[in-house]
Amino acid sequence: MRRRIVAGNWKMNNNLSDSTTLLEDLKTQDFKDENVEVFVAPSYTNLALAGTLLKDSAIKVAAQNMHQNDGGAFTGEVSATMLKSVDVSTVILGHSERRAYFNETDSLLAEKVNAALKNDMQVIFCFGEELEDRKSEAHFKVVEDQLKNGLFHIEKEVWKNIILAYEPVWAIGTGETASPEQAQEMHAYVRNTIKATYGEEIAADVSILYGGSVKPANASEIFAKPDVDGGLIGGAALDATSFAAIANAF
Numbered sequence: 001m002r003r004r005i006v007a008g009n010w011k012m013n014n015n016l017s018d019s020t021t022l023l024e025d026l027k028t029q030d031f032k033d034e035n036v037e038v039f040v041a042p043s044y045t046n047l048a049l050a051g052t053l054l055k056d057s058a059i060k061v062a063a064q065n066m067h068q069n070d071g072g073a074f075t076g077e078v079s080a081t082m083l084k085s086v087d088v089s090t091v092i093l094g095h096s097e098r099r100a101y102f103n104e105t106d107s108l109l110a111e112k113v114n115a116a117l118k119n120d121m122q123v124i125f126c127f128g129e130e131l132e133d134r135k136s137e138a139h140f141k142v143v144e145d146q147l148k149n150g151l152f153h154i155e156k157e158v159w160k161n162i163i164l165a166y167e168p169v170w171a172i173g174t175g176e177t178a179s180p181e182q183a184q185e186m187h188a189y190v191r192n193t194i195k196a197t198y199g200e201e202i203a204a205d206v207s208i209l210y211g212g213s214v215k216p217a218n219a220s221e222i223f224a225k226p227d228v229d230g231g232l233i234g235g236a237a238l239d240a241t242s243f244a245a246i247a248n249a250f
């Protein structure tokens with residue numbers, strides 16, 4: 001069944017003390033609809049803390065990245081099994097910042113997706129075009145390629161562990177959000193692309209989140225679109241009140 005989801009990607013923000021404060025603040029917020037799933041994705045150093053502090057809360061914890069191998073000589077990396085050992089079973093993969101600054105290619109992402117699924121993890125798979133792509137009207141093709149090359153090798157059975165996040169790069173951290181119509185248009189396109197490859201049921205069931213300058217002021221009109229199932233939130237997730245307002249914007 002398609003789920004409504006709001007996930008906060010904290011990116012490289014919040015040290016131990018900031019994270020403690022934000023997590024405690026989040027616990028005091030009134031998340032009104034228990035059918036809206038809420039995730040926070042702190043940095044690695046704060047994942048275990050988040051798990052501990054949110055133990056009795058409905059808010060779930062996700063990681064922002066992981067390595068494609070289960071372990072070994074990969075200095076500086078973190079594996080799926082390590083994440084699972086701190087009760088994190090959801091991971092964001094393919095964020096545009098990972099693609100742009102850390103050279104994460106579609107084929108690397110395909111390996112990471114496999115590693116996550118093999119470890120029974122849920123993946124929030126991000127994709128989205130750059131401004132140039134949209135200006136040249138290549139945005140549908142770019143998105144389709146990202147999905148086909150990074151994700152469409154998976155079996156039908158594991159789609160239940162996939163959440164999609166459309167994040168147009170030009171809308172991330174810029175204050176310029178995609179219009180609700182632009183988001184809907186791309187989400188519908190993505191759903192149709194999935195339908196063509198995997199069939200109606202999987203396409204109808206997968207949750208597609210929108211990310212890029214979502215704020216309390218614009219969340220409800222974006223979430224009102226039929227193919228938008230929630231949001232992946234950056235800046236506004238760093239403030240508990242804003243984040244809760246977005247989660248309450250359905």
Ligand code: 13P
Pocket residue numbers: 009095167171172173174175211212213214232233234235236
């Ligand atoms: P902003 O909400 O800050 O634009 O970031 C979006 C994002 O990249 C979430 O992953």
